[in-house]
Amino acid sequence: MSNLDLIAKMAGFSKATVSRVLNQSPHVSQETRNKILSIMKELDYVPNRNAISLSKGQTMQIGISTEGINNLMLPFLNGFVEIASQYGYQTIIYTSGGDAKKELQPFEDLRRKRVDALVIITSVNDPSLLRSYCKYGPIVSWQRMDQPDISSVAMDQYEGYWLALEHLIEKGYNRIANAFGRPNSINTHNRMRAYADMMGKHHLTVSPKWSFSSVYTIRDGEQVVRDLLEHKDDLPDAILCANDYVAAGALCEARRQQLKVPEDLAIVGFDNTELAHTMGITSIHNPIAAQAQNAFYLLLLQLLDTEVELEILQFSLIQRFTT
Amino acid sequence: MSNLDLIAKMAGFSKATVSRVLNQSPHVSQETRNKILSIMKELDYVPNRNAISLSKGQTMQIGISTEGINNLMLPFLNGFVEIASQYGYQTIIYTSGGDAKKELQPFEDLRRKRVDALVIITSVNDPSLLRSYCKYGPIVSWQRMDQPDISSVAMDQYEGYWLALEHLIEKGYNRIANAFGRPNSINTHNRMRAYADMMGKHHLTVSPKWSFSSVYTIRDGEQVVRDLLEHKDDLPDAILCANDYVAAGALCEARRQQLKVPEDLAIVGFDNTELAHTMGITSIHNPIAAQAQNAFYLLLLQLLDTEVELEILQFSLIQRFTT
Numbered sequence: 001m002s003n004l005d006l007i008a009k010m011a012g013f014s015k016a017t018v019s020r021v022l023n024q025s026p027h028v029s030q031e032t033r034n035k036i037l038s039i040m041k042e043l044d045y046v047p048n049r050n051a052i053s054l055s056k057g058q059t060m061q062i063g064i065s066t067e068g069i070n071n072l073m074l075p076f077l078n079g080f081v082e083i084a085s086q087y088g089y090q091t092i093i094y095t096s097g098g099d100a101k102k103e104l105q106p107f108e109d110l111r112r113k114r115v116d117a118l119v120i121i122t123s124v125n126d127p128s129l130l131r132s133y134c135k136y137g138p139i140v141s142w143q144r145m146d147q148p149d150i151s152s153v154a155m156d157q158y159e160g161y162w163l164a165l166e167h168l169i170e171k172g173y174n175r176i177a178n179a180f181g182r183p184n185s186i187n188t189h190n191r192m193r194a195y196a197d198m199m200g201k202h203h204l205t206v207s208p209k210w211s212f213s214s215v216y217t218i219r220d221g222e223q224v225v226r227d228l229l230e231h232k233d234d235l236p237d238a239i240l241c242a243n244d245y246v247a248a249g250a251l252c253e254a255r256r257q258q259l260k261v262p263e264d265l266a267i268v269g270f271d272n273t274e275l276a277h278t279m280g281i282t283s284i285h286n287p288i289a290a291q292a293q294n295a296f297y298l299l300l301l302q303l304l305d306t307e308v309e310l311e312i313l314q315f316s317l318i319q320r321f322t323t
Numbered sequence: 324m325s326n327l328d329l330i331a332k333m334a335g336f337s338k339a340t341v342s343r344v345l346n347q348s349p350h351v352s353q354e355t356r357n358k359i360l361s362i363m364k365e366l367d368y369v370p371n372r373n374a375i376s377l378s379k380g381q382t383m384q385i386g387i388s389t390e391g392i393n394n395l396m397l398p399f400l401n402g403f404v405e406i407a408s409q410y411g412y413q414t415i416i417y418t419s420g421g422d423a424k425k426e427l428q429p430f431e432d433l434r435r436k437r438v439d440a441l442v443i444i445t446s447v448n449d450p451s452l453l454r455s456y457c458k459y460g461p462i463v464s465w466q467r468m469d470q471p472d473i474s475s476v477a478m479d480q481y482e483g484y485w486l487a488l489e490h491l492i493e494k495g496y497n498r499i500a501n502a503f504g505r506p507n508s509i510n511t512h513n514r515m516r517a518y519a520d521m522m523g524k525h526h527l528t529v530s531p532k533w534s535f536s537s538v539y540t541i542r543d544g545e546q547v548v549r550d551l552l553e554h555k556d557d558l559p560d561a562i563l564c565a566n567d568y569v570a571a572g573a574l575c576e577a578r579r580q581q582l583k584v585p586e587d588l589a590i591v592g593f594d595n596t597e598l599a600h601t602m603g604i605t606s607i608h609n610p611i612a613a614q615a616q617n618a619f620y621l622l623l624l625q626l627l628d629t630e631v632e633l634e635i636l637q638f639s640l641i642q643r644f645t646t
Contacts, residue, residue, distance in 0.1 A: 061428070069392065069400055069416075077392055085420035090428060093392075093416040097408035105384070105413060114437075218597040245597075252601040274541040274568075275598070278575040 004306075011039045019306035023087050058116050062299065063106040064093045066121035070216075072243055072271065073121060076142060079292030080119065087300065089116070100125050107133040117299040120145070138302035140295045144186050151298050153291040153313070157187045160284045160315035161194035161240070164268045167282070167317050168238045169202055173266050177210035177236035179224050179246050188213065195240075210236045221249025225265075229257055237265060238323070244269035244276040244283055251281060251322060267322040280321035287313050327629075334359045339630035346410050346629075381439050385622065386429040387416045389444035393539070395566055395594065396444055399465060402615030403442065410623065412439070423448050430456040440622040443468070461625035463618045467509050474621050476614040476636070480510045483607045483638035484517035484563070487591045490605070490640050491561045492525055496589050500533035500559035502547045502569050511536065518563075533559045544572025548588075552580055560588060561646075567592035567599040567606055574604060574645060590645040603644035610636050 004022075008015040013032060020028045021036045028036075062084055064077070081091045092115065096103035103125055109115050110133055120141040123130060127145045134149035144154040168176055178195055180188045199206050209231055212224050221241060228235060241247040247269030251261055259265050269276045272285035290311040297308035327345075331338040336355060343351045344359045351359075385407055389396065404414045415438065419426035426448055432438050433456055443464040446453060450468045457472035467477040491499055501518055503511045522529050532554055535547050544564060551558060564570040570592030574584060582588050592599045595608035613634040620631035 068404055069397060071394065071397065074392060074394065074397070081391055081418045081420060085418075085422070085425075090420075090422075090425045091418045092428075093418070095404045095408075095414045095416070097404060097413075099408070099413075102413045105415075218601045222601060248598070249601050252603075275571070278541045278545060278572050280575075 007036065007039055011036045014307060014309075016307035016309055019304065023306075025086055058303070059114060060088055061090045061092055061115045062117045062119065062296075063109060063115040064091060064119045064121060065096070065103060065106045065123060066093065067096050067098045067103075067124065069093070069095070071245060072216075075271075075273075075288040076121070076292045076295075079289035080296055083293050083296045087296070089296075096124070098124055107136075110139070111136040113137075116303055119295050119299070120150070138299045140298045142291065142295065153294045153298070154186075155286070155291070155313050155315065156190060158190040158194045160270070160286065161191040162198065163315055163317045164240050164270075164284050165194060165198040167319070167323060168240070168266060168268065169198070169204075171262075171266065171323055173238035173323075174202070174204050175207075175210070175236040175238070176204070177224075177228065177239040178212065179215040179221065179239060179241045179250070180211070180213040181216055181242040183213040207234060207236075209234055210239075215242050215246050218245050218249035218252075221246035221251075222253035223249075225250050225253040225257060225259075235265075238262075238268070239265065240268045242270060244271050244273045244281060247281045247283070247322070248275050248279055251279060262321070262323050272318050276318070276320070282320045282323040283318050285316045285318050287311070287315075330359065330362055334362045337630065337632075339632055342627070342629035342631075348409060381626070382437060383411055384413045384415055384438045385440045385442065385619075386432060386438040387414060387442045387444060388419070388426060388429045388446060389416065390419050390421045390426075390447065392416070392418070394568060395539075398594075398596075398611040399444070399615045399618075402612035403619055406616050406619045410619070412619075419447070421447055430459075433462070434459040436460075439626055442618055442622070443473070461622045463621045465614065465618065476617045476621070477509075478609070478614070478636050478638065479513060481513040481517045483593070483609065484514040485521065486638055486640045487563050487593075487607050488517060488521040490642070490646065491563070491589060491591065492521070492527075494585075494589065494646055496561035496646075497525070497527050498530075498533070498559040498561065499527070500547075500551065500562040501535065502538040502544065502562060502564045502573070503534070503536040504539055504565040506536040530557060530559075532557055533562075538565050538569050541568050541572035541575075544569035544574075545576035546572075548573050548576040548580060548582075558588075561585075561591070562588060563591045565593060567594050567596045567604060570604050570606070570645070571598050571602055574602060585644070585646050595641050599641070599643070605643045605646040606641050608639045608641050610634070610638075 004015050004018050008018045018036055021033050084091050094106040103123060106118055110118050117138045127147045131147040131149050139150050141150050141152045144152045180191060182188055215224060239250060241250060247267050251267050254261050254265050261267055267281060269281045269283040272283040276283035290313055294310045297310055300306060301308050327338050327341050331341045341359055344356050407414050417429040426446060429441055433441050440461045450470045454470040454472050462473050464473050464475045467475045503514060505511055538547060562573060564573060570590050574590050577584050577588050584590055590604060592604045592606035595606040599606040613636055617633045620633055623629060624631050
């Protein structure tokens with residue numbers, strides 16, 4: 001029985017909780033902390049963080065590999081930086097600009113023990129090549145990569161999209177347009193599947209004029225509304241947007257074009273950002289900060305002799321004035 | 324005379340232009356590029372990028388040091404990553420979470436030649452300590468640091484704020500409130516100075532109830548409007564916001580509170596983002612991408628035997644519907 005096991009047993013808490021106290025995590029109540037610390041004192045247990053780190057050759061640095069940084073990634077990055085920092089780890093973000101060779105830099109740094117672990121945000125290399133670096137240290141991914149050794153904190157976008165579609169149909173909308181993001185990503189594919197299934201289930205009209213992809217920004221959202229208005233005899237009555245920025249652009253442009261929202265056109269965003277809140281846009285809450293926390297815990301699980309409890313990740317719909 | 328000097332002289336272009344062709348910069352016309360390449364051919368000049376890099380011990384990596392990442396930094400980060408990438412450099416962002424010890428990591432990496440150069444976005448250490456690392460490689464800063472060896476691409480916020488104030492006064496507003504950002508930064512200090520000078524010049528009312536600081540986000544902007552409305556007998560007729568996100572929050576909240584914009588309350592943002600564009604918010608255009616480009620050129624100047632032409636950085640006012 002390890003020291004941690006013994007302390008956990010005596011204190012009546014899980015080993016994960018004892019680890020959290022040792023790691024000075026804020027997610028432990030003062031009462032629990034005091035009880036565990038008093039038992040450590042009783043047992044004369046001296047945690048030596050630095051000694052542990054050095055003996056394991058840890059750098060206390062975690063790398064993040066990404067092509068670039070955009071608004072949508074910020075909640076994940078910030079969530080990760082914060083939780084890692086609470087545990088004493090520094091986060092270093094490697095940008096590749098989409099260059100396959102540069103993208104290997106953080107993986108090479110993992111091999112050379114310059115970082116302890118890696119998180120993949122987006123990548124351009126063959127996933128099986130990236131996977132081959134798992135033997136040098138733990139790697140997790142934000143998106144699903146379908147590689148056995150790389151855990152992912154991805155969520156099934158089918159479920160989130162389904163929630164939004166269900167809400168629109170309940171509200172009586174039945175000509176629903178889509179503004180999708182990356183055309184070939186697994187996420188978009190799952191959103192498309194949810195749309196096809198829901199339209200089939202309710203025998204609703206589907207028009208190729210109502211489907212857009214590679215739509216990411218406020219200006220892209222404005223353009224979608226202008227494009228829809230080119231076919232005035234075939235207008236949708238609702239539009240589901242790739243993210244809240246797209247929804248914000250669509251909302252402002254719709255109003256400029258004298259469309260009433262939600263009477264003429266309902267708009268739903270994704271991610272439930274502050275922007276959706278202030279502009280009153282109905283949005284799908286996407287627990288991105290919790291994904292970041294889980295990503296860190298999955299790495300910690302492999303880095304330290306510790307147990308972790310993962311957050312349950314669930315989409316929810318926040319209704320506002322655009323539906 | 325170096326090879327570059329000779330080519331420049333023969334081609335009739337500056338050495339900087341020749342360097343750009345060698346570095347495959349997109350900022351050279353096809354005609355110029357062809358002329359320079361033909362002269363290189365004539366002279367049998369073989370540029371060997373890798374050989375140069377290796378002989379100088381370059382890693383082709385540039386570090387960025389920052390406490391964390393927020394929306395406001397994104398245009399700078401993305402601008403930098405892009406221009407650096409065009410020149411073959413990879414950008415690595417070191418987050419410190421405000422921890423002074425972790426903040427030294429990129430500086431130590433500069434000393435150990437793991438990165439070729441550094442950009443400081445925000446920092447918590449004593450600037451003179453950071454400056455002591457300049458002997459190991461070039462360092463530039465986004466903000467003014469008042470350290471002789473650390474060049475900065477900072478702009479004088481006094482000028483930008485002055486433009487906004489001038490515009491409001493011309494439009495007949497004379498009870499102007501301020502929502503400032505970081506209370507102790509040089510930027511905020513200069514904005515405050517512009518405000519005091521302009522109010523003095525026009526003998527306008529200044530009320531302590533109209534001054535807010537540590538205002539950064541959409542929700543902060545909403546709160547400012549609610550706070551102002553607690554003193555209905557002493558309302559300002561205009562508010563100048565730290566950034567466009569604050570302005571967006573203030574605009575939406577003002578409308579929810581039945582204030583007419585711009586009749587009852589004019590709103591001006593800062594940075595001229597897509598958000599200001601789509602919501603019709605008057606804003607001060609801040610050439611952040613050009614600052615990022617200049618930051619890179621200032622590093623390149625020291626890294627390579629090259630000349631650079633810096634962009635001229637200038638604020639401008641973009642009038643929309645909130646004034």
